[in-house]
Amino acid sequence: MSSPRALxxxxxxxxxxxxxxxxxxxxxxxxxxxEREGVLESTYPNIFVIKLNERKxxxxxxxxxxxxxxxxxxxxVYDKQDAEIRIASANN
Numbered sequence: 580m581s582s583p584r585a586l587x588x589x590x591x592x593x594x595x596x597x598x599x600x601x602x603x604x605x606x607x608x609x610x611x612x613x614e615r616e617g618v619l620e621s622t623y624p625n626i627f628v629i630k631l632n633e634r635k636x637x638x639x640x641x642x643x644x645x646x647x648x649x650x651x652x653x654x655x656v657y658d659k660q661d662a663e664i665r666i667a668s669a670n671n
Contacts (some may be wrong), residue, residue, distance in 0.1 A: 586644040593644075594622050596656050596666055604631055605642070606655040621655075 596619050605613045617640075618630040626641045646652040655663040 586637075586648060589644045590622060590627075592625050592666055593619065593627050593654070597622060601629065601659045601666070602655040602657070602663060603640075604655070605646075606651050619656075 599619055601617060601619050603613075603615050603617065605615075607613055615629075615631055615633070617629045620630040620639065622627045622628075626643050628639055628641045629636045631640060646671050647654065654666050656666045658664055
C-alpha cells in the first residue's frame with residue numbers, strides 16, 4: 580500500500596478541475612452516504628466549494644482537503660464522453 584498523498588497534492592489536483600462537472604460521494608457517518616452532482620466552483624487554501632443545483636435551488640457546500648485525505652469525501656469528474664474519472668483520492 581502506498582503512503583497517503585499530501586494535502587498540497589490534493590489541492591493542486593482539484594485546482595485543475597475548477598469549473599468542471601463532478602460527482603461527490605460523502606460519508607456523513609452512521610451509514611449515511613450522500614451522493615450529489617455539481618460543479619467545482621472554487622478552491623481556497625483550506626477548503627474547496629461545490630455548487631449544487633437541487634430541486635431548482637442553488638446551494639453551495641464546502642469540504643476540506645483533509646476530508647479527501649481521510650476518504651470521507653470522494654470526487655469524480657465527468658470527461659467529454661460523460662465517463663467518470665476519480666480525481667481526488669488519498670492513495671492516487
